Amino acid sequence: MDYKEIAKEILENNYLAGVRALADDEEYKVGDYCRDSYEWDLENDCSTYHTTGEIANGTCATMIETEYFKTDDWETELAENIKKAVEANKERYGDKQVIVVSKQVNNDGMFDPGEIRLVNAKVIAVLD
Template identity: 65%
Template sequence: MNYLEIAKEILENNWFVGVRTLCDDEQYEVGDDCRPSYEWDIENDCSTYHTTGETAVGTCATHIDTGYFKTEDEAAELAVRIAEAVAKNQIYGKAQQVIIGGHSVNNDGYFDEGEIRIVEAFVVAVVI
């Protein structure tokens, strides 16, 4: 996986980005739109996939903070951050991982540490 090329594309397009481990019923290719994630059912301590079916505004992913990187010269450091986020995201299982992007985020709701919800997310790259 060429994280440097991905980092350059992210910086060029000024996207919010994250790494997502796909659910069993998801399969994407580069450019595909991602479905919204399910909310968390606090009362039952489980995904609303199993209860109400309520979806979130946005698609959940492990956040890759791009705010510090503005130039192509800094793309190599961003590439390292992408690789770190891919490794961290493996706590969600060994399913296919994708890097998703978008132009806005939803900061509303309950999140895991390091999580971001990207509104109208699309697949930037397929990792594994």
């Protein structure tokens, strides 16, 4: 996977970005929009997919840090941030992943550390 090419697309379009691990019933290709995520049922400590069916306004993903760069080579630094987010997401959620982008986030709700909720999340890369 060429993370530098993905970084270039994110930077050129001023996207917010994340890595999404897909549920068993999700299948996306580049250009698709992801469905909204389910909320977390605090009372039952599980996804609302299994209880109330309550949907969040946005797609949850592991955030790719896109706003702060220490060097003049932004593409290389962002590519490294993408790689770190992919590894963190894989370790926590599984191998079936996509990189999603948006121009808007939803900050309402419960979040895991490093999580972002992207509104109208669009797939820009399918990872294998």
